[in-house]
Amino acid sequence: MSSSEAAFTGPGILLVLDGWGHADASDDNALTLAHTPVLDELVAGPSSTLAQASGEAVGLLPGTVGNSEIGHMVIGAGRPLPYDSLLVQQHIDSGELRDNPRLTALLDTLAAQGGALHLVGLCSDGQIHAHVGHLSELLAAAAARQVPRVWIHAITDGRDVADGTAGTYLAQVAALAETAGTGRIASVVGRGYAMDKAGNLDLTDRAVHLVADGAGVEVDTAAEAVDASERGDEWVSPSTLRDASVRIADGDGLVWFNFRSDRIQQLADRLLDHLAVTGRVVDTLSLAQYDTRADIPALVQRADASGGLADELTAAGVRTVHIAEAEKFEHVTYYINGRDATARDGEEHVRITGDGKPNYITRPRMNLDRVTAAVVEAAARPEVDLVVANLANIDVVGHTGDLAATVTACEATDAAVGRILAAAGDSRRWVLAVGDHGNAERMAKRAPDGTVRPYGGHTTNPVPLVIVPPTADTPTPVLSETATLADVAPTVLHLLGHKPGSAMTGRPLL
Numbered sequence: 317m318s319s320s321e322a323a324f325t326g327p328g329i330l331l332v333l334d335g336w337g338h339a340d341a342s343d344d345n346a347l348t349l350a351h352t353p354v355l356d357e358l359v360a361g362p363s364s365t366l367a368q369a370s371g372e373a374v375g376l377l378p379g380t381v382g383n384s385e386i387g388h389m390v391i392g393a394g395r396p397l398p399y400d401s402l403l404v405q406q407h408i409d410s411g412e413l414r415d416n417p418r419l420t421a422l423l424d425t426l427a428a429q430g431g432a433l434h435l436v437g438l439c440s441d442g443q444i445h446a447h448v449g450h451l452s453e454l455l456a457a458a459a460a461r462q463v464p465r466v467w468i469h470a471i472t473d474g475r476d477v478a479d480g481t482a483g484t485y486l487a488q489v490a491a492l493a494e495t496a497g498t499g500r501i502a503s504v505v506g507r508g509y510a511m512d513k514a515g516n517l518d519l520t521d522r523a524v525h526l527v528a529d530g531a532g533v534e535v536d537t538a539a540e541a542v543d544a545s546e547r548g549d550e551w552v553s554p555s556t557l558r559d560a561s562v563r564i565a566d567g568d569g570l571v572w573f574n575f576r577s578d579r580i581q582q583l584a585d586r587l588l589d590h591l592a593v594t595g596r597v598v599d600t601l602s603l604a605q606y607d608t609r610a611d612i613p614a615l616v617q618r619a620d621a622s623g624g625l626a627d628e629l630t631a632a633g634v635r636t637v638h639i640a641e642a643e644k645f646e647h648v649t650y651y652i653n654g655r656d657a658t659a660r661d662g663e664e665h666v667r668i669t670g671d672g673k674p675n676y677i678t679r680p681r682m683n684l685d686r687v688t689a690a691v692v693e694a695a696a697r698p699e700v701d702l703v704v705a706n707l708a709n710i711d712v713v714g715h716t717g718d719l720a721a722t723v724t725a726c727e728a729t730d731a732a733v734g735r736i737l738a739a740a741g742d743s744r745r746w747v748l749a750v751g752d753h754g755n756a757e758r759m760a761k762r763a764p765d766g767t768v769r770p771y772g773g774h775t776t777n778p779v780p781l782v783i784v785p786p787t788a789d790t791p792t793p794v795l796s797e798t799a800t801l802a803d804v805a806p807t808v809l810h811l812l813g814h815k816p817g818s819a820m821t822g823r824p825l826l
């Protein structure tokens with residue numbers, strides 16, 4: 317029995333530092349540029365290793381950057397899960413998507429009755445919410461079934477891919493439509509409007525009226541809409557193509573091609589509500605399953621993510637408190653529990669909110685102080701066996717692409733981790749700190765045209781995974797060299813004195 321086994325079993329804190337990736341020091345690594353003495357000491361210690369958090373290690377296509385959804389799902393499941401993007405690609409490669417009976421029925425009805433097909437989704441190859449290759453397959457399917465009119469409602473990115481690339485992707489979409497022999501861009505809108513997930517319905521409704529009614533700035537080309545943006549690709553004003561001036565008509569069809577639900581579902585529900593109240597019946601499908609209020613049939617079903625930490629902890633009667641601010645609340649509850657929002661017996665959810673719509677560049681601390689205080693408070697409760705928390709700053713501020721703000725976010729996170737470690741020591745709790753994917757360690761990227769631009773997106777880098785003993789005099793475990801996010805749940809169960817779940821393929825790291 318290694319010493320760490322005896323000394324470590326007891327209450328703890330599972331702390332996800334969102335966007336905390338590992339890369340060598342460089343002038344675009346906000347984490348190494350920042351003064352982070354606490355994190356530096358953790359990463360340099362013997363109970364620190366690097367965990368793979370992207371690509372096949374977590375159930376993504378090889379070479380695909382990690383993301384918060386799959387990151388938290390795999391942290392909770394204790395095994396890689398085939399993510400929606402991978403499942404969609406498999407259905408495309410096998411021909412199943414094109415022949416999907418739900419899709420062919422919709423397309424054949426449109427062809428027979430002369431209805432238009434509207435395709436709505438994020439136009440980039442970021443692989444976090446969508447991929448233009450999936451749009452290409454839908455265009456080919458529509459062409460094969462002779463749908464008379466196919467309109468593309470393009471959402472521009474600038475967050476999963478470098479800002480300033482939307483024009484390139486829209487040109488690619490036009491070329492894909494040309495190749496498919498059908499499809500034209502009818503509208504263009506930034507994801508800031510179309511993919512808000514924080515309930516800012518004023519933003520969502522701008523996208524609703526654009527897609528449904530063609531209400532937007534009139535432009536002659538999609539590039540004109542992009543070039544007119546004063547706030548980058550994420551905030552391209554809702555723009556309608558003059559020579560299309562499309563509105564969705566009764567009897568048309570609508571297919572959503574984002575494979576990830578959390579940032580498109582608000583638009584999907586609002587748009588379907590608007591169509592319903594304006595008397596338009598529109599057959600709607602989504603590429604993958606959505607968590608919308610409306611029941612939207614999906615072309616590709618999700619992988620089962622049950623049998624993870626939440627199920628195992630509930631079965632063992634372990635009491636947990638899950639804490640995050642709004643930006644990452646679903647991640648430490650719904651996703652980490654295996655896409656299940658139901659709080660288990662013995663599970664408390666604490667959602668920290670702030671005041672108003674923060675500008676993360678001017679407020680890189682976000683609501684970190686409130687989140688930290690909630691973690692410290694939960695850690696002091698002896699009846700709480702496990703605190704599960706997410707500190708959002710490194711990722712959310714990293715997405716601004718602003719290096720200075722992200723450095724500040726890293727430094728604030730470092731101090732917060734120091735406070736949490738002190739609270740853990742006071743209540744003799746171990747801490748497992750881990751990133752869910754990389755982000756801040758790479759804040760610039762060479763664009764296709766060779767220029768180096770700010771980059772706020774995720775990375776394929778491994779993430780630090782550190783275990784801190786409950787007290788200074790407890791032996792410090794030496795962690796194995798290689799790990800993946802699938803090893804977190806088995807390790808947490810081990811640290812709580814339980815064996816890994818039978819569905820888990822990851823293994824305890826000590």
Ligand SMILES: O=C(O)[C@@H](CO)OP(=O)(O)O
Pocket residue numbers: 382383384385444445475476579711715
């Ligand atoms: O903000 C988001 O929706 C994505 C990036 O598009 O990041 P994350 O996976 O960290 O939520």
Ligand SMILES: [Mn+2]
Pocket residue numbers: 334335383384385387711752753
């Ligand atoms: Mn994340």
Ligand SMILES: [Mn+2]
Pocket residue numbers: 335384711712715755774
């Ligand atoms: Mn992110």
